[in-house]
Amino acid sequence: AQLGLSSSRSSDAVRMAEAAQELQKLAPKLVIQGHLMWESRVPSNVQSDKKRLELLHALRMRVLASLGFMGVRKDALLVSLCGLAAGAIIEAKDDALPKAVGSLIKALMTGVRTADMEPMQKSFAESLSLLAYRIHTRPPPNKALTLLTKNMVKYLVAAERVTRQPEASEKSLANTQKAARIELRGLSFALQNLCLRFASCIFEKLPIFWQLLSEPLECASRIGELTDAECAAAVDSMLVISTISESLAECLHSKICD
Incomplete structure (x- = not known):
């Protein structure tokens, strides 16, 4: 019986020793002072895991930013390629x-x-004016030429209205204003090239262009009170005239003033 009791105590001691070793491996910062308690600081392996997660998150954000940038550049490259291809077709006279x-x-x-x-915008503007010149002889109703001319004026006016607003501090609005300035510059090139291409015959060969410029001014010259829409249209017409003034044939200046 004594031998059995001694053997039992011995095996218990072995198990306790093994448990103590396992406890030491799993929780090296565990302190036994009548009861078990953790040290106040986080174990180093947890800190290491947290650091890895932070690094992975930072890397993920950099990858996403790079993908976004490449997506934007891809769209810009596609626009350039399509524009250059269209220009090549038009240049083949x-x-x-x-x-x-x-x-x-x-x-x-x-x-x-x-x-x-800017050089790309100028190239596209020249091709656009050449396209207008090549299709202006098509029989009426020349819907393509009419729509092209109207859109040039419409987009120029819309872009100028955005750039006229005070500088925005918010990033999204600032980006919108930057895009509007780029658009205004490109459309100015397009209208100026249109005037240079058609020279003194522009109002004769593009009657829709003369109509877009003259009608708001004729309306504004009437005696009587003008509506807000009529005033805005007259201002827009003056904007287009100021944009093309240096490119417009000198012999047409008097036509506008009259």
Whole structure:
């Protein structure tokens, strides 16, 4: 019996020793002072895991930012390629243009409005004016030319209104104003090239352009009270005239003043 009791105590001691070793491995910062308690600071392995998570999160944010930047550059590159391809088709003067030129107009207009590099905008503007010149002889109703001319004026006026607003401190509004300044610059190039391309015949060959400029001013010259819309239209017309004044044939200045 004594031998059995001694053996039992011995095995208990062994198990206790093993448990103590396991406890030491699992919780090296555990202190036994009548009861068990953790030290106030977090174990080093947990701190290491937290640091790894922070580094992974920072890396993830950098990757997402890079993907976003590459996505924007991809869109810009696509706009440039489409615009240059459309310009090459238009420059091939020996080849007839397709009957439907909407895709060419869209590609060039997008490039004029959004290309952030000034030389690219100038290139697209020249191609756009050449396209207008090549299709102006088509029989009426020349919907493509009419729509192209109207959109040039409409987008120029809309962009100028945005740039006229006070500088915004909020990032999204600041980006909108930056895009509007780029668009205003490109559309100014487009209208100026249009005037240079058609020279003194621009109002004769593009009657819609003369209509867009003259009607608001004629309305404003009437005796009587003007509505807000009529005043705004007259201001917009003056904006377009000031944009093209240096590119417009000198012989047409008197026509506008009259």
